[in-house]
Amino acid sequence: MARITLDHLAHAYKANPRTAEDYALKEINHVWSQGGAYALLGPSGCGKTTLLNIISGLVRPTRGRVLFDDLDVTDLSTEARNIAQVFQFPVVYDTMTVRENLAFPLKNRNVSRERTARRVEEIASLLDLTRVLDRKASNLTADMKQKISLGRGLVRPDVAAILFDEPLTVIDPHLKWQLRSTLKEIHRALDITMIYVTHDQTEALTFADKVVVMHDGAVVQTGTPDELFERPAHTFVGHFIGSPGMNILPCRVEGATAFVGTSLISLRRTYRTLSDGERIELGIRPEFVRLQPKGAGLPVQIRRIDDIGRARIARVEMSGRPLAASIPDGISIEGNEASLVLDPNHVHIYANGHLVAGEATGGHAA
Amino acid sequence: MTKPLNNRAWFFVLPVFAIVAFSAILPLMTVVNYSVQDTFGNNQFFWNGIGWFQELLDPSSQLGEQFLSSLMRTLLFSAIILLIEVPLGIAVALSMPREGWTVALCLVLMAIPLLIPWNVVGTIWQVFARGDIGLLGWVVNRLGIDYNYTGDPIDAWVTIIVMDVWHWTSLVALLCYAGLKSIPDAYYQAARIDGASRWAVFSTIQLPKMRRVLLIAVLLRFMDSFMIYTEPFVLTGGGPGNATTFLSIDLVKLALGQFDLGKAAAMSLVYNLIILAICWVFYTVMTNVDAERERIEA
Numbered sequence: 306m307a308r309i310t311l312d313h314l315a316h317a318y319k320a321n322p323r324t325a326e327d328y329a330l331k332e333i334n335h336v337w338s339q340g341g342a343y344a345l346l347g348p349s350g351c352g353k354t355t356l357l358n359i360i361s362g363l364v365r366p367t368r369g370r371v372l373f374d375d376l377d378v379t380d381l382s383t384e385a386r387n388i389a390q391v392f393q394f395p396v397v398y399d400t401m402t403v404r405e406n407l408a409f410p411l412k413n414r415n416v417s418r419e420r421t422a423r424r425v426e427e428i429a430s431l432l433d434l435t436r437v438l439d440r441k442a443s444n445l446t447a448d449m450k451q452k453i454s455l456g457r458g459l460v461r462p463d464v465a466a467i468l469f470d471e472p473l474t475v476i477d478p479h480l481k482w483q484l485r486s487t488l489k490e491i492h493r494a495l496d497i498t499m500i501y502v503t504h505d506q507t508e509a510l511t512f513a514d515k516v517v518v519m520h521d522g523a524v525v526q527t528g529t530p531d532e533l534f535e536r537p538a539h540t541f542v543g544h545f546i547g548s549p550g551m552n553i554l555p556c557r558v559e560g561a562t563a564f565v566g567t568s569l570i571s572l573r574r575t576y577r578t579l580s581d582g583e584r585i586e587l588g589i590r591p592e593f594v595r596l597q598p599k600g601a602g603l604p605v606q607i608r609r610i611d612d613i614g615r616a617r618i619a620r621v622e623m624s625g626r627p628l629a630a631s632i633p634d635g636i637s638i639e640g641n642e643a644s645l646v647l648d649p650n651h652v653h654i655y656a657n658g659h660l661v662a663g664e665a666t667g668g669h670a671a
Numbered sequence: 672m673t674k675p676l677n678n679r680a681w682f683f684v685l686p687v688f689a690i691v692a693f694s695a696i697l698p699l700m701t702v703v704n705y706s707v708q709d710t711f712g713n714n715q716f717f718w719n720g721i722g723w724f725q726e727l728l729d730p731s732s733q734l735g736e737q738f739l740s741s742l743m744r745t746l747l748f749s750a751i752i753l754l755i756e757v758p759l760g761i762a763v764a765l766s767m768p769r770e771g772w773t774v775a776l777c778l779v780l781m782a783i784p785l786l787i788p789w790n791v792v793g794t795i796w797q798v799f800a801r802g803d804i805g806l807l808g809w810v811v812n813r814l815g816i817d818y819n820y821t822g823d824p825i826d827a828w829v830t831i832i833v834m835d836v837w838h839w840t841s842l843v844a845l846l847c848y849a850g851l852k853s854i855p856d857a858y859y860q861a862a863r864i865d866g867a868s869r870w871a872v873f874s875t876i877q878l879p880k881m882r883r884v885l886l887i888a889v890l891l892r893f894m895d896s897f898m899i900y901t902e903p904f905v906l907t908g909g910g911p912g913n914a915t916t917f918l919s920i921d922l923v924k925l926a927l928g929q930f931d932l933g934k935a936a937a938m939s940l941v942y943n944l945i946i947l948a949i950c951w952v953f954y955t956v957m958t959n960v961d962a963e964r965e966r967i968e969a
Binding site: 358361363382383388389390392393398399400409410414458 | 867
């Protein structure tokens with residue numbers, strides 16, 4: 306059990322990195338607190354697996370330190386760290402039974418026979434593997450194998466954290482959900498720090514208490530699923546999380562008014578610090594953009610309407626820019642012309658991709 | 672559901688049958704034909720029934736004794752070759768680099784012995800091992816070891832075995848290397864996290880994953896070593912005395928040296944059946960291990 310601290314950590318696969326482009330993982334400072342359930346979310350190639358491998362010790366970072374509690378483990382080998390990792394493809398030892406697989410890490414660490422046997426039984430019942438304990442591991446289904454990989458991590462009583470590297474990729478969809486709830490239960494039962502790498506936002510948001518979003522080798526936002534949804538700190542987060550993602554519109558901001566093309570949008574906050582050279586954008590989630598019959602509001606043209614089950618999403622065009630909007634229940638739109646109503650509490654302004662806080666305008670502070 | 676039957680398939684299969692019959696079955700039948708006859712030249716043949724086979728399999732007769740001793744020599748040779756080349760090949764494959772430009776270099780270097788024509792291999796070693804002008808023979812003799820592969824049976828055996836190891840270990844190594852390369856990195860990473868020792872990684876990951884290629888390697892090396900002819904023929908000619916007269920050399924002496932077609936035909940049939948039988952045993956045992964495991968699991 307431990308708190309994991311990443312201190313000025315950076316990694317480049319090339320020798321002698323010079324520019325920021327050379328780094329697969331740009332400088333990161335982060336503390337994973339003991340017992341937390343974290344998700345590391347980002348598209349493929351954003352450096353999340355590199356970060357995971359640095360924590361588990363499979364990769365040695367170019368710069369910076371990794372601390373478990375107050376112990377510097379940067380130079381410690383994987384074996385010497387109390388860490389468990391579950392990989393994308395299930396790893397089981399083919400020649401062994403499930404029981405032997407689960408006992409393997411303990412056997413390698415010279416734990417006594419009785420303690421090993423007891424511990425294996427415990428973990429097997431936790432993971433619902435008891436009835437297959439004496440079968441060979443090689444012929445089980447992928448989700449069973451993944452449970453065995455997980456079990457080999459859990460079986461060590463001293464394990465500081467369990468790292469998951471996209472563990473559900475090869476699992477059948479209907480079993481994914483089951484296995485994810487098993488993970489949640491285990492997290493609650495055992496109070497172990499879990500770090501879960503994925504590119505699937507649903508997995509990340511349902512599994513984790515805190516989500517770390519990565520983009521291009523850097524962390525762009527850390528927060529609860531709610532925070533990521535309500536206040537994306539970066540346009541990338543807005544776009545990557547949510548389906549459909551946040552609407553991002555280039556705009557010009559003067560005080561508490563934003564100009565998008567020819568449309569005028571009044572804001573709840575005042576932005577005085579924006580300079581001319583910056584790329585200014587307005588972001589709002591489709592959930593907070595309501596489509597209405599033509600009338601008051603911003604005039605738009607409807608291109609397409611998608612029914613995604615729980616809601617209807619309209620793809621519209623406003624002053625030539627594409628936008629997604631939600632259609633409230635019970636509203637039907639005739640023709641192509643309609644109007645948009647934006648919830649001013651959920652309009653965010655971004656400069657060069659980063660969220661700008663703005664100042665409260667007398668009494669309307671959100 | 673019944674599968675639709677379509678007799679047109681025979682038109683595609685029949686040509687293959689015809690070619691196989693012409694190239695393999697007909698010549699084999701000629702051999703069967705010879706094996707039950709005796710000849711005194713002049714293309715005159717006399718019916719001999721199973722006489723040759725009886726003589727061949729009776730160790731008290733001259734032919735039977737000769738056959739049995741050649742067979743024992745060949746079996747011993749194959750056993751030694753497998754015992755050396757399989758572990759050595761695995762060891763070489765394990766110590767080969769896994770990535771980088773050295774991989775290509777290693778592969779090319781290791782493929783060289785495999786590309787040399789067999790009689791050239793024999794010639795190379797015949798010269799290399801000579802005590803007077805051969806580098807190896809000369810050095811060994813200078814070291815104070817009395818070594819002469821043309822005079823001493825042990826020296827002759829050692830030379831042939833070393834030559835075969837030099838010639839064929841790379842085949843085993845390359846096959847094993849291919850097997851090793853197919854193991855995903857995650858296995859090694861998981862093993863490190865589980866705290867597995869180097870030996871545990873070998874016995875629980877690498878060896879099980881190499882089992883299939885090892886089956887092929889063992890079969891190939893067994894068949895080739897059991898049928899070895901060219902290299903020892905060039906190197907020792909079966910000598911000194913009969914010390915390195917393997918079955919194949921014996922057979923050629925009988926068929927082409929003495930022109931005893933009947934005896935030679937009977938012998939080649941028995942030889943053939945022995946190889947088939949041993950390969951079948953190898954294959955069944957090794958695949959049964961697989962099937963057995965799967966049956967227990969199911």
